Amino acid sequence: MREIKYIVVHCTATPADAKIENIQRYWKAHLGWKNPGYHYIIKRSGEIVKITDEQNIANGVGGHNRYSIHISYIGGVDKDGKPIDNRTDAQKHALFNKLVALSEKYSNATILGHRDFSPDKDGDGKIEYYEWIKACPCFDVKEWLQQYTPDLDLAV
Ligand SMILES: [Zn+2]
Incomplete structure (x- = not known):
């Protein structure tokens, strides 16, 4: 078993309608990666x-992958490519449940956003906007x- 220190969101x-196959192709063809970028991807549904x-x-996350689990939602940029938290309610719900399940399984792991x-x-002990390497995942995970x-989310 790998020892897991971080569960990273x-x-x-990509555009919200991006296909997972195309994201995987990008990793291989453009980035030359043998490994995928994430363990799980959450569709808009x-x-x-x-x-x-x-x-x-x-x-x-370069330098931290040996002890991390990565989970990603499809989205995160507006039509001009600017960072935006455009998660659907279904994505929020799925992400929350998955993070709960993973943190039960890996009880010593800390949940963080990529930008953290x-x-x-x-x-000053806080990672501020101008210090972010990238905006990913475009919201404050903690x-x-x-x-x-x-x-409440389900009742909406
Ligand atoms: Zn990221």
């Missing part, structure tokens, strides 16, 4: 697609997990 940073086994390594791995340049109420 991503966005695909909320369907969670397993890309590779949790025991395999995925290329989500950015270096804290001014050393804050969202604290506020998210699945029941």
